[in-house]
Amino acid sequence: MGLGKLSFTALKGVFSKPATRRYPFEARPPIAKSRGRIHFDDGKCTYCSLCELKCPPDAIKVDRQGRVFAIDHLLCILCGACVEACQKGSLSMDAKHGEPWTEKQKLSWHTEAPPKPSGDAAPKA
Amino acid sequence: MMIENQPLETVEPAKIAEYAAAKRAGGWRLVQISCTSLADAFELTYSFDKDYALQNARVIQPREGAPLPSITASYLAGFTYENELQDLFGVRLSGLALDFKGQFYRLRAKTPMSEPHVTTKPAAKPAANPTPGN
Amino acid sequence: MGARTIIPFGPQHPVLPEPIHLDLVLEDEKVVEAIPSIGFIHRGLERLAEKKDIHEMAYVSERICGICSFTHGMGYCTAIEAVMKIDVPERGHYLRMIWSEMSRIHSHLLWAGLLADGFGFENLFMQSWRLRERILDLIEETTGGRVIFGSCKIGGSRRDIADDVMARLLKELASLEKDCHAITDTFMEDSTVAKRTRGVGVIAPDDAIALGAVGPMLRASGVASDSRSLGYALYPELSFAPIVEKDGDCWARTAVRVREIYQSFDLIRQCAAKMKPGPVDVKVSGNPSGEYWARLEQPRGEVIYYVKGNGTKNLERYRVRTPTFANVPPLVHMLKNIDLADVPVIVLTIDPCISCTER
Amino acid sequence: MSFFKKSPWLLHYDASSCNGCDIEVLACLTPVYDVERFGIVNTGNPKHADILVITGSVNEPTREVILNLYNQMPHPKVVVAVGVCAATGGIFRDTYNVLGGVDTVLPVDVYVPGCAARPEAIIDGVVKALGILETKAAALKAGAAEPAAVEGSK
Known part of the structure; x- marks a missing residue:
């Protein structure tokens, strides 16, 4: 390597921005499409269990009668098949990655059935 | 998209070594050996390639009976595939140039792919328990 | 003649992030024989086809290997599409080709870094991986994942690339291509790299064919064989020629991969120029019945997906023959009569991907 | 987060991963x-x-x-399971050659979710593990007995 090229490289190193992202002190803005974590919005869910059917690692369990949605984030492979399957928009993909855990947890949500406008008895809880 | 033409011919188990030797002399390249477990036999496919043309040879090897002749005399590369056949499927082979005697793969169960195909979804999934709360 | 010693190499070894075990038989400093034994990360995912349906298997296929993940998904889908006679829309094919070339760039840069680390050129390792992060950012922006793309499905692509993202991608790729020259020039011209790679691990063209070498291994020995010439996806629409070197040593294999990085940049530009707006996928219904051997070119070489459907939603047989599996016999051949110090370099120049090999 | 008193060294082993998480560990x-x-x-x-x-x-x-690697490490030590395969077996837990997550063999201190886990997530996990490491170190200093080596049960 010639002396000219050597000094050019050295100067470039001195004046260019460092390549390092100073995570966790500064997080970079998330990329919109990033598949970070499945987000569940229990207000919209009708507990149809389509997501359970489509989930390749069987990380989602839905109890249609009891109106319970449960997801194991330590099984979820973040493929997004459930988000595509969800008709009501209650599942979405969060761009932020999941937190590390010290214990295994399964997250579940339970909602009371909304009052039916007509006829049918409310499903058993 | 182009769908490849993939001719398939049937070869007797005892003749496969000669078949492979002829292919080698003809300048063909060994592409792969695959195996499917059937109820009473193993369905093996040897694929060869020459100038981007694929030729498959199908061998039906009965579970019992004479061991399958190895093709490692003509294609040394066959030893990985043939050891795989031995370790995963339990196909018995004769004349292997490099025989690991079942030590090529380190497995929990012996010959785990030997059982024929079953289509069953496991009933009890060890997945999340739907318990209310949290 | 010295006494024979057996040195175990692996499974946990600083040179390789993945476990492979070699028993090296040594006579003084010379390796006289190498006996491989694999299976440390054998999962048995071919048998998973019995439990997961054909659409779920696309996700499983991607997870055969985290480096060539996109091509695994694409190969599986290509095989199923051939059995089911599904016509993927043109834009779907172009998107697949763009992503598969992007994954080739990221894989080759990753490998270049590992090789540099293998012969102790720490700085080059760091620089290669610094550039690789830029292509990963582009992959993340278009697919949402860094190493597992999750963008291929039976019948087309799961995502589209918007025009403004595409323009930005091409601009960034052009700047990345310029920056790549700094590291690839070092690989090609630096005397220390040449000292470790020239004339090491030579494999003759005849041996390469007889031992079943594929991909850059075979091309570095002077055999022009590139599965992209088979005409899967829409590769016949693009102009390209297999990259061939003639020496067959570690340096030639490095040169093939380095030149392929630039070829991939060119192919992405060609795809972007030819792409027209339109649908990216078709609806798939029914189950496959029949068999097909799909052959694709991965960063590491020719890969084969054999699918056999029996009309149910589960495949009867799913088999993957990955490039590293085919490159194990040439590796064993090359590891004869060499110095012990050259073992890591030779192992790395086949670009080993053990999780592919063992599935 | 404060600065750490020690310089913790890291040992990485690929148990039967698809390479995705390994590459991300290296990318860190x-x-x-x-x-x-x-x-x-x-x-x-x-x-x-x-x-x-x-x-x-x-x-x-x-x-x-x-087990061999873990028992060779000096106390105090922490185990970080990176990715869903290391946590539970992930999509591969139904395959014939997989036993399950790392916790079937070793006590795991931190689980990092993701498939593949991102470098940011891995850094978060390692930082969390450092906290646990300091607690363990303090306990050892205060006179707690060293935990016994983990034996494999067949």
Whole structure:
């Protein structure tokens, strides 16, 4: 390597921005499409269990009668098949990655059935 | 998209070594050996390639009976595939140039792919328990 | 003649992030024989086809290997599409080709870094991986994942690339291509790299064919064989020629991969120029019945997906023959009569991907 | 987060991962993420290591290797399971050669979710493990007995 090229490289190193992202002190803005974590919005869910059917690692369990949605984030492979399957928009993909855990947890949500406008008895809880 | 033409011919188990030797002399390249477990036999496919043309040879090897002749005399590369056949499927082979005697793969169960195909979804999934709360 | 010693190499070894075990038989400093034994990360995912349906298997296929993940998904889908006679829309094919070339760039840069680390050129390792992060950012922006793309499905692509993202991608790729020259020039011209790679691990063209070498291994020995010439996806629409070197040593294999990085940049530009707006996928219904051997070119070489459907939603047989599996016999051949110090370099120049090999 | 008193060294082992998480663990050490800022060094020697980072689910041959590596590490030590395969077996837990997550063999201190886990997530996990490491170190200093070596049960 010639002396000219050597000094050019050295100067470039001195004046260019460092390549390092100073995570966790500064997080970079998330990329919109990033598949970070499945987000569940229990207000919209009708507990149809389509997501359970489509989930390749069987990380989602839905109890249609009891109106319970449960997801194991330590099984979820973040493929997004459930988000595509969800008709009501209650599942979405969060761009932020999941937190590390010290214990295994399964997250579940339970909602009371909304009052039916007509006829049918409310499903058993 | 182009769908490849993939001719398939049937070869007797005892003749496969000669078949492979002829292919080698003809300048063909060994592409792969695959195996499917059937109820009473193993369905093996040897694929060869020459100038981007694929030729498959199908061998039906009965579970019992004479061991399958190895093709490692003509294609040394066959030893990985043939050891795989031995370790995963339990196909018995004769004349292997490099025989690991079942030590090529380190497995929990012996010959785990030997059982024929079953289509069953496991009933009890060890997945999340739907318990209310949290 | 010295006494024979057996040195175990692996499974946990600083040179390789993945476990492979070699028993090296040594006579003084010379390796006289190498006996491989694999299976440390054998999962048995071919048998998973019995439990997961054909659409779920696309996700499983991607997870055969985290480096060539996109091509695994694409190969599986290509095989199923051939059995089911599904016509993927043109834009779907172009998107697949763009992503598969992007994954080739990221894989080759990753490998270049590992090789540099293998012969102790720490700085080059760091620089290669610094550039690789830029292509990963582009992959993340278009697919949402860094190493597992999750963008291929039976019948087309799961995502589209918007025009403004595409323009930005091409601009960034052009700047990345310029920056790549700094590291690839070092690989090609630096005397220390040449000292470790020239004339090491030579494999003759005849041996390469007889031992079943594929991909850059075979091309570095002077055999022009590139599965992209088979005409899967829409590769016949693009102009390209297999990259061939003639020496067959570690340096030639490095040169093939380095030149392929630039070829991939060119192919992405060609795809972007030819792409027209339109649908990216078709609806798939029914189950496959029949068999097909799909052959694709991965960063590491020719890969084969054999699918056999029996009309149910589960495949009867799913088999993957990955490039590293085919490159194990040439590796064993090359590891004869060499110095012990050259073992890591030779192992790395086949670009080993053990999780592919063992599935 | 405060600065750490020690410079923790890290040992990485791929139990039966698909390579995705391994590459991301390695990516943490390269310029863009650079965990060496925290004094973390990737070592190949278990006797120098404080943190055992395991990617991928456990199968029969790697079970012994993991136990061997873990028992060679000096106390105090922490285990970080990176990715969903290391946590539970992930999508591969139904396959014939997979035993399950790392916790079937070793006590795991931190689980990092993701498939593949991102470098940011891995850094978060390692930082969390450092906290646990300091607690364990303090307990050892205060006179707690060293935990016994983990035995493999067949």
